[in-house]
Amino acid sequence: MSVTTADYMFAPEAETMPRHKLADLQLKRLQQTLRCAYRSVPHYRKAFDAAGVVPDDLRTLEDLAKFPFTVKADLRENYPFGLFAVPRSELVRLHASSGTTGKPTVVGYTAGDLDTWARLMARSLASAGARPGQTIHNAYGYGLFTGGLGAHYGAERLGCTVVPMSGGNTEKQIVLIQDFEAQVLCATPSYALNIAEVAEKEGVDLRKGSLRIAVCGAEPWSEAMRKELDERLGVRAHDIYGLSEIMGPGVAVECQERDGLHGWEDHFLFEIVDPETLKPRPMGETGELVITTLSKQALPMIRYRTRDITRLSVEPCSCGRTHVRILRVTGRNDDMLIIRGVNVYPSQVEAVLVGFPNIAPHYQLVIQREGMLDTLTVEVEAEPGLAIGQEAYDHIGRQVQHHIKSIIGVTCRVVVLSPGELPRSQGKAIRVRDLRKKAGPA
Structure with a gap:
């Protein structure tokens, strides 16, 4: 499917940027991010010094491999605000994990961060086929989990009508999907399947209704699950990817081709490393996904180990977008x-x-x-x-x-x-x- 003007209403030049220009932009933003992290975050200054590197050592994108990784334990050890690069007075929102296995991981956003997040989430929804004026039924959880509010503000930025349903109360979800005539469902794949199952038990055929698109993420899911959702909801289900530590949902998304998730390289740098040796792996090989933020103000993340196992591709996509594709995540190291x-x-x-x-x-x-x-x-x-x-x-x-x-x-x-x-x-x-x-x- 070719890209339409509606797909590009926010940043057409960014989504179709030639790869050499994209690399130039990444290098410039990466150098700025490293300098900010080294100057403003004691943890990064200590980690860089221990690795024998300083920000000025980064002259090419490949030089990033010289810099140390960041892991989830670093957020817990610096709980709650030790990794922030801005004064607390500049924070406008905090999110956190449930903390069921120890201290929660806390993430924060400046007003500029929230604006970037909303734009990237809007870009992601548009890439999956959502359009201004449509109604989006948002069944991601609200609160400290980033899914609900991330999808909400992105959908509003796209110009959609948002139904902020959150999770649970499945029978009511089904009633509102029908009555409000939502075209787009945002939910975890497992909960989207639950909605389909409850609807079938109630004698409701959602396939005959208004739903056309499902944007599903927050947990790994298979092609078999996609087929199940497509058939039982009457939608085209798209994978969306994100982590709270990096931003939230909207880091990457499947376009209408559904052949890998476009990772938004104007704001994130993606690497694949060997999970055992931690050495970089060539493009196309399977390994652990590592992400560095390029535009975050409150909480820059340098070489964050996601634990997600996948591979990257820069083969041209027929949609016209030039950004790297993250092929379906097959699992997590820690799972x-x-x-x-x-x-x-x-x-x-x-x-x-x-x-x-x-x-x-x-x-x-x-x-x-x-x-x-x-x-x-x-x-x-x-x-x-x-x-x-x-x-x-x-x-x-x-x-x-x-x-x-x-x-x-x-x-x-x-x-x-x-x-x-x-x-x-x-x-x-x-x-x-x-x-x-x-x-x-x-």
């Missing part, structure tokens, strides 16, 4: 499970399960310790309306188990539950239940 010597990502299991005959696209992975080894139990649900007994459930489970073994190479137990037994997501889905911590040492 990877090692089951009897086999590396497994939850998204790999999802790709096998979604669309498998006689089971619904809901699952959880249960990890337990038996002796010295970890074991995996995959809990799935039978398809609604499948009137069969436990013996048939066990047969389906053995079929799924064999399919997982043949595709992924991991041996697991599969338990088929009745429809509705697994918990439903109101936001980010909980895909893994780790019972090893509860059990204690073997």
Whole structure:
């Protein structure tokens, strides 16, 4: 699909900038960012000094590899405001993680940061096909999570009507999608699937309604899940990418071609590194995504390790945009499970399960310790309306188990539950239940 004028209402020259000019802009902004971080943030000054580098050592984009990484632990160790590069009086908003595993990670924004975020989110929504005057039903969570407000202000900047629904109260979500005739749904993929499932139970066919586009992010999801959403909601589901530490949603998005996410290189620099050696990997090779912000004022991030596993491509996109494409994230370093010597990502299991005959696209992975080894139990649900007994459930489970073994190479137990037994997501889905911590040492 070719790009239309509407796609470019905010920064056409940026989205189609020749790559050599894009690199020149990145270098200029990167040098400014490094100087600001070194001058204003003690953590970066200490880290740069320990690595034996100063901002002036960066003369080319490749020189960034000389500089140290930033990790999530750095935000926690400098809690709450130690990584900010501006006085607190210049902050106009704070967001934070839930902090369920320790101190929350706190991120902040100046007025200029919020303006940049809104513009990039508007650009992202337009790239996915949203247009001014349309109604966007926003089912991302509001509050300290960046998804809800990020999508909200981007949609308003695009000139759309926003329904700030947030997550939960799914029956009401369905009523408002119909009554307000929303064309665009913003939600996590797991919650979008939940909306589709509840609508079907209520006898509502959302495929015949006004929805045309779903912009889904905040958790890894598979092509099989995309197909499920497309068919059950009657939409074209687009992946959107972002992290609170970098900005929030809108760092990258799939255009209407849905062939990789365009990462907005005028504001972010993307690298792929080997997750073990941390050495840069060539374009096109799989590794861990590392992002450096180029225009953030309050909280610059230098070589932030996202833990997301993916690869980059600069092959021309038929939409006309020149920005690098982030190919679908296959998992996270810290989500990877090692089951009897086999590396497994939850998204790999999802790709096998979604669309498998006689089971619904809901699952959880249960990890337990038996002796010295970890074991995996995959809990799935039978398809609604499948009137069969436990013996048939066990047969389906053995079929799924064999399919997982043949595709992924991991041996697991599969338990088929009745429809509705697994918990439903109101936001980010909980895909893994780790019972090893509860059990204690073997």
